[in-house]
Each structure stands twice: as C-alpha cells, then as structure tokens.
Amino acid sequence: MKISIEDKTIEKVHRVEHNRRLKLTPNSMGILRLQVAKHIGIERMDSFLFQFGWEMGVADGKELLKSDKSPEQLVIDGPIEHIASGHISGIDHRCDIEYYEDGSFKTLIGRGEWFDSYEVEQHTNYFGKSTVPVCYTLAGYSSGLMSTIFKKPLIAKEITCAAAGDDTCQWIVKPQEDWGDDVKQNAVDLLGRKPIVKELEYTYDSLLEQTKFITSLSNFQKKLTNEVVNGRTLKDVVKVAGKLIGMPLTIENLSMETIACSGISDEKIEKIREDMMEEVPEFLVKDQSEYIISSGEKVYVFEEYDRIVVPVIVQKQLLGYCTMIEKKRKEEGYDEEYLYLEHLASAAALILLSEKAVFESLGRLKGSYLDQVLSNEFSPAELVKRGKYIGVDFTQSYRVVAVNYKKQFKSLEDEFNFQEKLLDLSYQYYRRKGKQALTGFKDDKFIMLIFESYYIDNILDDYIKYIHEYLGCTSLQVGISSHMENIKDAIKGFDEACIALRLTVRKNRLSYDELGIVGLLINSNNMESIQLLAEKELKGLYVSKDEKKHELFETLYYFLGNGGNLKNTALDLSLSMSGLRHRVQRIEDILQKDLRDPEVSNSLLLIMKALIVLKDIKIS
Template identity: 25%
Template sequence: MHMGTDLSRTNLNDVFELPKEEALHAFYERMVTIPITAISSLKQELRSTIGDDRSKGIFVRYGWHNGVSDGEKALSCEWKSELDLINAGPKLHQLHGYLDRVEINDIHYDDEGDLDAIDVSWFNSFEADEFLKGGIPSDQPVCHTMCGYASGYLSTVLKRPILVKETKCSAMGEDKCEVICMPMEKWGQELENEYRYYQSNSMIQELDEITAKFKKERDNLNKAYHVHRKLIEELLAKQGLKKIVDLLYETTGLPVFIENEYNQIMVQSDHVTIDFDLEKINTETTKFISGPDGTGILRTPIWLEQEIKGYCSFLYLDGHTPNDLEHMVIDQASLTASIILLNENIKVNTEQNIRRGFLSDILGRRLEKEELYKIAYYLNFNPDDSYWMLTMERDINNSELNYEIEVNEDLIRYINLFFKERHVNAIVSQKAGKIIILVEYSSFKEVCMKQLKFIKQLLKHCSRRFGNYKFFVGVSSVVEKIDQLPILYDETLATLKAKNPNKQVQFFEDLGIESVLFQLPDETLINRFVHKQVGQLLECDKNSELTETLYAYIENGLNINHTAKALTMSISGLRYRLDKISDILNIDLNDTQSVFSVYMALNILKTKGKIKI
C-alpha cells in the first residue's frame, strides 16, 4: 500500500490492518500535522475574542468537515454492510490521534429496523486532557471537535443527518467521555439548542444586523429624548396633565388617557373610546393588554411616594402593538405625570389643610368675626352666602384607632374628589372620628339637584371604594352666615343621635320638637328621659298595642271620638285601654304637660326606629 493506491478496490477493514503511517497515506495524499498545544492555544484565543459559544461552534464545524472528509474516503472503499462503515469511524478517529480508544457500547434500532441511536464511549480525549491542564474541572462537556467529527462522518456514510451530543466528559471529572449519536429527526426539542452549532454564521452579517439594530435604537433614543425635552418644557412652564396628554397624542399619534388611583379618567386626548374594565387591568409595571376587536392598551403606573397614584395609557386599534419607542415614551410620560401630580398634591393638600384648620377654628369658636370673614374671602368662601353641613358616621374599631384615622383620611380625599368633579365648593374634614362636610349653598344650587339625591350619589361614590362600611349621614338645616356654622355642626350631631338603623340619611328638620333633646351632649340623658316617660309601658306592652293607642290618642288631640275612628275601635274599648295606660304610666292622660313629655319620648323612639307606629 502506498501513495496513489486506488481505494475503490481496497476493503475498508484491510486499511486498518496496515501500520499507522501507511494507513494515513492510503487515505490521504497529503497531511499537515498540528500540535495539540497549538489547537489549545487557538481555542483560548477564540474564547477570549469571540466568546465560548462562538468558539464552540467553530470547533464543532471544524470537526464536522474532518468527519465529512473521512466519511467520503470510507465510502470510496469496498465495504460489506452499514455496520462496517459505522465501525470504521472510531478507527479513523483514533488514527488521527484525537483519543486513545473508542467503544461502541450499543446500536439501537426501532421496530421498523431504522437506526435509533448509537451509544459510544471515548477514552483519553485530547480536548478533555488539555482542558484539565488548567487545573479546574469544567461544568460542561468540552469535546467539541470530536463531536463535530463523529457527526460529520456518520452523516456522510449513513447519508442522513446524524447529530452527536456529549452527555459525559472527562473534563467534568468523569472516567471517560460518553456520547449519543442520533438521527436528527429523533432529537425532538433538544435539537434546536445543539444544531445551531453546526450552522455557519457570517460575523459580518451579524455585525451589520447589530449595527442596524443600534441605529434603530439610536433613532428611538433621539426621538424619546425629543419627547422628553418637550415634556420637561411643559413641566417647567407649569402646564397640567391635559397639556401632557395633547403633546403625547401629537407626538405618537396614539390616543392617550391618564387615570387617578381610583381608575377615574382625569384627562384624555381626542378619539378615546375605552372598552376595558380599567380596575381589572391595573399593573405595577409597564404592560400591554390585548382587548376586544383588535384593541389594546399599553399601560404604565404613575408612582408617587412609593404608591401608585394613577395610570398613563396608550390606546391601540386594528391589531397594532407598541414598539420600543412607545415603551420609552410612555415611561417618560409617567415620570412627568408623577411630578405634576406631586406638585398638585402639595398644592391641594396645603389648601385643604388650611381649609380644614379654618373649619376647625370656626367650630371651636376661636375666630373673631372680622378675622373669620377675612380668611373666608381668602379661601374663596363668601361669608354672607348660605351654608349647610353633612356629618358622616361609620363603625369604628377603637382598638385600631390609627388605622381608622388613616381610613378617614383616605375617605376625605375620595369625597373631595366627588365635590371637585361637580364643582361644588366644600370643606371636608374629620372630627371625633366622624367626617364633616361643609357645603356652600350657592355652588351646590348649580348642580340642580335635591339634597337627598345628591347625598345618595355621594354615598354610592363612597361605596365603590369603601364597600365594607355602612355610612349614616346627618344633614343640617341651612344658615345664612358663615359664622353660624357651629349651629349646623350641633344639628348634624343631634341628627346622628336620632339615627334609624334602616335609614342612612336623616335630616335635622325632620326631627320635630324632640330635636332639642337630641342636642344634649350626653346621650345617656336622652335614654334616661325616654325610660322615665315610657319605660314601664314598653315592658308591659310586648305587642305595642297600647303604645300605638297612646300615640294615636295624642296625635288626635286627646279626642276620644277622633281616636276611636282613627283606630276603628269602640269608644268603650278605647277607654279601657287608656285607663290601663294611665295606670301603667301613673299619669293623668288629661294633663297636657305629662302627655307632652310622653309624646316626645315616643317620637324619639320612633325616630330611632325602636318602635314602629
């Protein structure tokens, strides 16, 4: 056997019976030897220059081309079976000096006789040995050239793509390397990760793609900076949220809207039609939410003092989705909106605190009339206007008083929003655990609504956010001067003392003469008065028959005939009941003074809902 031997007439197995030098010359007309240290140095340089992943791909493809070359040589020899070609691969592998020994552990075939997998062991791999000279074991297989070689060889001789993957490696501390060789179609999901190393990628093309990507990002940054600069200009010019929304719409062409923390839209651009339940798509990060009929919302929270105080959203139509620039712009818009809201909050809170302090001073009678009028004008309240007041009460857990005060403050902000939306001039504060609302009557009249309907709307507004609480509202009369506000406050407290559990809104003017008693500061005095007047009657009269008779008798002016007619009963029966009532209460029912006191007590019970007449 010598150079120029015709391999087509040589049995493949006979070649490997020759001495190594002759076998090499039989396969290759000319060979160039490369020291292992040179290959290792090349690996190190490539890893430091282009990274581990790219250098792995280079050596996998280098091994692949060697394997393909040897596979073509093997096919040019005479061979008896496919098994001859498979067994020749490890011998050629050893012939090159890549390793000391190869063992084919098993060859698997499927039920139809098609190749399923080949399990192979490699001993003393040159790539693993060179890696271990660094003194630190690898955390993953390193025999990339050998895997590429085996894949290239088997793919060529078997005339189908065979992918080889190393499952164990000596460089990882194993006593040998183990690989599995499988037809490409049998790899499934694992194929995608390994097969990419066999693909030749142009670095020039990738650099062009990266350059184009950088150019696009640079353009986006320039545009985002342009929008950011405009936003800052509007901010410095002390423009509000509406100007910001208009600027965003003009810049992006997208409908824009901004909500408060309660998902109520504060400002919006033109062409905004929202088919989303905004409360259900709240998010703590910038997020795109798809909606019905090809609509979508790019939504980002507005943070203020580490709390979400609203949302800024772009609206998308016809299946469009946001690009990178729009993500950048909406983040800038959110930051600008948070600064505007911070400024507005400081302004509003300062104004509200001044107003609340003013109301507290009036109720505490700490202001002289001249000073009161001066401050009222400053706070945009006409001292000579008419005013009315609401005091709102809810169940409070005194063991968690700090939390309850915090809830009240949150409730005050929410109620202020209600009055602001309706342009009603009001002061909302809290005192003794209750919410006090002073309403300027002239601005309320502009709403063109009756008091009861307006208050029910307020309660509905509160229930949206504070649905766990039941509120009771005491409503005062109307006074003509602002210095008469203490009277209104006393009236609302009296009304709440008379509250009926089944009636949320109670008007002071509905109380009647017994309202005088409800203004007593100590409610136990009221209860003692009621018990003294009718306590014994209530104990004896379990079905309320006598109580109803007494009430009807007083209502009919102590006239027996009129009372009998009203109750549709006989005069003798009525007299019997009245005598019995007189005995129980130990009073003369013809004594006007005694009867008047009883009548007041019954009205108190009736107002509180404790008796039904």
C-alpha cells in the same frame, strides 16, 4: 438488506505510538482552541470546532468517493484517513448499514471509540477537567465524512469523554432525524448555529434598535419633565405623551373614572371601563391600604385589545393608574410600553403630589376658617373678608351638615388617619364636582358647610357613595340644617344640624326642616320646662335608670314613631307580636294613658324627641 461491518485491526495496523503526523502540532491546535474561546467565548467554541472538523471530514470524504470502492469499504477507509490526520491514534468502529430493496441507502447506525484524542489532551491542558464531552472536532469530522459518503446528513455525537472523567471517548453516529429532540450539546445543535459574523450583525442591529429606543425614551422623559416643571396640568402631560408615542393613553382614579386621556374617544373610554368592570372587577381598589405595590404593572387581555396598566403611587399610596390601549398582536411582551408608562406614571405622580400638597394646605386652611365661622370669634365683616382669600363667597345661601360615623378603630392614630382621609376625600370630591364647600371637625362631628345646596339630597347621595367606595363600610348618620342666607346664621345652622343629627334614630339622614315643632320647641331654650314636663308625662320611664325601664322607653319611642303600627314596631325592635303587646300594655299601665289617642301619642313623641336632643338619651 442489512450489512454489518466490524474491524478492530485498524487500531493495530495504523496506530502510531510516538510520532503522530499532524499538519499542526497538538499544542498548536490547543493554542487555536484557547484563542477561539478567548475571542468568541467558550460557550461558542464547540460550534466553531465542530464545523472545523465537519469541513475536514467533507474534504476527506470527497477524496474517498473518487475511488471505485463500495460505501462499506469507504466506511473502513474513512477512519484510516482520520488517524492519518493525527487527531487520534486509533479507533474501534462498528457500523450497521441498511438498504432498500432497490439497493438505495436507507439508514445507518454506527458506534465506536476514539483512542488518544488530541482534544482531550489539549482541553485539559488549557481549561482543566470538563463536565461535558469536548471532542468537537472529532465529532464534526466523523459527521462530515459519513454524510458525504452516504449523501445524507449523518450526525456523530460523543457519548462519553476522557476529559469529563470517563474511561474512554465513545460516540454514536446516526441520521440527523433520528436524534429527535435530543439536540442539547449535540452535533445537530452545533451545526445549526449561526456563524459568529451573522450573530454579530444581529447583535449590532439589536444594539442599534435599543439605542434608538433609549434615545426615544430619554427624549420622552425629558419632555414630560419639562411639562411638569412648567406647571402643566395632568391633561397637558397626557396629551404630550400621547403625541410622542402615538398610542391611546388614559389616567384614571381608583373608581376607574378617566382624569385625563389622549388619542381615544369618550365612547371608547366608556366601553373599556365597562369591559374592566365586567371582566376584571378586582381592578377596582376601594381601600388604598389594600393595594400591594409588589403587584406592579399588569396586562389585561380582552378580545379586541390589550390594556397595559401601571399604578400611580404617591407617598406609598395608590392614587390611580396609567394605561395604554394596544391592538391585539401575535408577539408577546410589552417591555417597551411598560417603560413609557412608568415614566408617564412618574410624571403624573409628581403632578398629583404637588396637587395633593395644595389640596391639603388649602383644605386645612378652609377647615380652620370653618372653625372660625362657627366659633363667633370674629365679626361677620372680618369673616367675609377672610373668606375671599380662599375663594369662599357667603353671598350664596348654604346649609350646614353634621356627620357622625360608626367605625371601630384600633387606636387613636388609626382614628386620626381616618379623619385625615375623610377630610382629604371630601375636599377633593367637592372640588371635582365644582361645588363650594367648607369641611372640618367640631365637637367630635364632621361638619360640612355646602353652598348652593337646593338639591342637598342628591349631593349627599353621591357624596356618601363616594366615601363608602374609598373608606370601606362606614355607617354615616347625617343631620342637615335649614337654608342659611348669610354668615351670621352659621352658628344657628350648626345647632340645627346637630339637633337633626341627634334624632337620626329611625333613619340615617334627617333635615331640621322635617322636625317641625320639635325644632321650635328645642330652640326656645325651655330646657328646664321640657324636663319638668317629661317627668310629669313619662313618669318612671324618664327618671328611672333601670335597664328594663329604658327598654320600655325605647319601645314607646318606636311605637309612637310608627303611628301605633305593631307590625313595623316589632320589626324595628326585633320582637314578637305577643312580646310587643305585653310591653305596650305595661307602658300604658305605668303612664295611665291610652297610647292610641292621637293627642296623647303626638304629645309624648314630641317630648321624647326633645329629650333625645337635650338630655343625650340614646335610642339604638
């Protein structure tokens, strides 16, 4: 059953042109509106006035229900009461009501227009023109009245408003559930807001929590600062931080190796590292220049935990990470955790900056000392004495290592920065491994004097891997001296390392011990004799500057180095078998020798290796 009500006589019968009857004057209501906006904010004024109107509508609705009139008649009488309040001078109201078959109320939709709204007048007087409807009290009154009459939440919403520049103030009323998601600036939203007192209580509680957190954070920062000022290590600082916040913490380098930790076992650390390497491989930054500071902190989400990461940056260089391991939780956001980690990262950066300054100072001092050892400027006794000041003990045996690096540089500054990084990383590497070493540059070669070097291959394998990881794809050629027993042998060791380095043609690493008689021949200082012998035995291949002849010289070297194996030589030179056979035949014709004769091949190979060292003949 559906009943339609339309009554336009209300406006004509009850409209009062000049003498509205209000319990308060319109101006008083305007002052109230102004004070509400002043004390609780204009953004909350709508809620206050809507609820004010709602309570008035509920009160009038209860009075109307005391009569024996039907709901349809009460819908007509309600607007009469509203006009009598003085809030409006008239109303145009149309309403459709539906009932179930048993006569119970089903739903309602009403629409209409308010005339001469006092709220339009007062709002524009005090606040000027609005961008949204402002008749909050009227909407609240209609909502409260209709909801009371039909005993069901019926919400009125103003659609157009004269205060917002519209011609009239039009409205719609319908059940609360029918509004759906359209709650912005409507009665459902306004009625559902918390009272200001409740919001103030919540705000106070939030401020109290924030005050406690800020106090805790300040105390955290103060204690970490004290640890740094008192010269504590990174491990000490992390332990203090872990106790203060009660969470597992780690500080890691760029290789994700844990430098310091608190509240977490070694097994758990290894498991977390494996998770990161498997799920987030880009976490590992191999080149510090690739790091973008703006990327900032991050959260890495795993099945059983979340990992919060904040970078440790010193002088615009990424040196490591501070991380916190947090159990899975429903709520999102780690703002407080970030703040704790940022303070820890700052403390770690100060410690690392101090250590970096010490490293660089001591590293340069050791580099200068290495140069003194290899220059023969001071007596062995004086050098030993100087070494004691920087912790260098020459009572141990050692080896000298000479390194060449193949890398293209855009400028001299670029090369200088690379050398600085290489020195710094090398010093840090040997210090972390607990090995005594001197590092520096001499004659455009990177030199390392490594003590206790009986497992030199293992040491260098790990070292080269470390350098590749941090400095990118850099090809290193390494020459290694034999064992030296005292400081007087350092220059000899340097010469041996350089000789071995010159012969790193077919492989990137060569020890002087592997040279055998070649090393003895070169150290005999018979340079002139070697050159005369080369001219005699190699003939035109040695003295000629012809590029084709150099190709034959290079082919001969690889052929002899491979023991006459054509297949391996062809692979080394990227030649076809037929092309290689042609070259070998031509070489034999020039030299008038049988290259498959062991005595001939060994003699020629020995001479060629000596030439490579002494005459700077390059074999690619």
